[in-house]
Amino acid sequence: xxxxxxxxxxxxxxxxxxxxxxxxxxxxxxxPLGFVSATLLKxxxxxxxxxxxxxxxxxxxxPDWPIHDHAFHISSRVLVGTVGSVRYEVASGSTHxxxxxxxxxxxxxxxxxEHLVSCREAGRAxxxxxxxxxxxxxxxxxxxxxxxxxxxxxxxxxSALYTSPNVVGTIAIPDLPLYRRSPYSIEDMLTVIDKISx
Numbered sequence: 001x002x003x004x005x006x007x008x009x010x011x012x013x014x015x016x017x018x019x020x021x022x023x024x025x026x027x028x029x030x031x032p033l034g035f036v037s038a039t040l041l042k043x044x045x046x047x048x049x050x051x052x053x054x055x056x057x058x059x060x061x062x063p064d065w066p067i068h069d070h071a072f073h074i075s076s077r078v079l080v081g082t083v084g085s086v087r088y089e090v091a092s093g094s095t096h097x098x099x100x101x102x103x104x105x106x107x108x109x110x111x112x113x114e115h116l117v118s119c120r121e122a123g124r125a126x127x128x129x130x131x132x133x134x135x136x137x138x139x140x141x142x143x144x145x146x147x148x149x150x151x152x153x154x155x156x157x158x159s160a161l162y163t164s165p166n167v168v169g170t171i172a173i174p175d176l177p178l179y180r181r182s183p184y185s186i187e188d189m190l191t192v193i194d195k196i197s198x
Contacts, residue, residue, distance in 0.1 A: 034060035081151030084144035093118025
């Protein structure tokens with residue numbers, strides 16, 4: 001049985017086969033950032049997830065604030081399509097408010113904090129299929145996949161070092177509804193993966 005880190009490093013055709021086998025036994029759910037996420041494998045080396053942006057469909061949280069950080073290190077591998085990645089410098093300031101993410105089972109909600117911050121773009125890149133990239137713990141960023149395009153990434157997450165990720169939002173606190181992670185059929189994902197393995 002391969003570990004999560006071993007599966008992540010496999011050649012493209014082998015990783016596509018491994019993903020297909022594991023995806024059949026997984027649950028795919030919409031993520032608050034507008035893509036579909038499925039957990040393929042979790043072990044001591046990390047958690048392996050598949051992220052899928054279906055063509056023509058995004059289901060983001062309300063409000064749709066895309067700038068966020070992670071409580072874990074991320075290694076990402078673009079399998080299909082193109083993913084834009086924008087990194088930000090977030091520091092104490094007066095233009096935005098930091099919100100924390102509160103989880104309830106698989107659902108989540110934003111919770112305002114007292115921390116006012118400034119947010120400045122620090123760099124951007126466009127990752128084509130075949131590209132691998134890293135996001136250190138606590139890096140603020142957003143991924144951009146236009147709604148008219150399809151993309152698929154394999155993501156390896158380290159163990160979390162703190163409990164809640166953070167989101168950058170407005171200073172004024174709007175209504176913050178619970179985001180319910182609705183299921184997504186894996187058939188579309190399997191179709192895309194099958195094309196990789198041919």
